[in-house]
Ligand code: HEM
């Protein structure tokens with residue numbers, strides 16, 4: 001792939017940029033809300049479900065429109081960025097999916113913002129519910145946090161050490 005001056009600073013398209021930052025805001029909102037206590041679980045589920053739909057639309061946009069070619073960096077760094085972005089997408093899908101499946105398996109379902117009811121299992125399966133909730137809280141969540149931390153550190157490294165304007169591609 002040739003690295004022209006233009007592609008060096010080219011941006012993600014406007015849709016990708018909006019998907020990125022609104023997605024980040026939805027994750028923060030989902031977590032802030034669940035930490036307010038039990039009475040906010042329903043709102044947590046609604047925001048989390050919105051994040052799932054948002055992420056699916058984002059992935060469709062990602063597949064139908066080209067991402068800008070990567071900025072110049074070592075093979076190792078590029079490999080790491082592809083791996084972390086890929087794992088981020090996996091965790092971004094797994095997080096709401098495990099929450100949704102847990103709620104469904106316990107028989108509760110979700111009523112998204114009070115307007116889109118998604119039924120729970122007619123015959124609850126507590127074992128499946130506990131398994132999904134355990135993944136939601138104790139595996140996917142810490143993994144997502146670690147990936148986001150690595151992702152932000154990488155962005156800071158590009159900004160302040162490599163000074164390669166990578167951040168501006170997403171702004
Ligand atoms: C962006 C997506 C989501 C994120 C980042 C997220 C994050 C979290 C976190 C960090 C907790 C643990 C709270 C604690 O242990 O104090 C939690 C709990 C929970 N989440 Fe999610 N969640 C998401 C989506 C969903 C969805 C879509 C559902 C269901 C439809 C859901 C249902 C639940 C439930 C039922 C709990 C347990 C609440 C409790 O009784 O303590 N989550 N979530």
Ligand code: HEM
Pocket residue numbers: 020023024027062067070081085088089092148151152155166167168169170
């Ligand atoms: C302060 C917080 C954040 C900053 C500064 C930031 C910055 C960036 C930048 C600069 C890129 C483009 C990388 C490139 O050009 O190769 C990017 C891509 C990406 N970011 Fe973030 N990000 C932040 C938070 C998040 C969060 C919270 C998530 C998800 C939970 C996320 C998920 C992603 C994903 C999946 C990509 C890959 C886009 C693609 O190529 O499809 N980011 N981010």
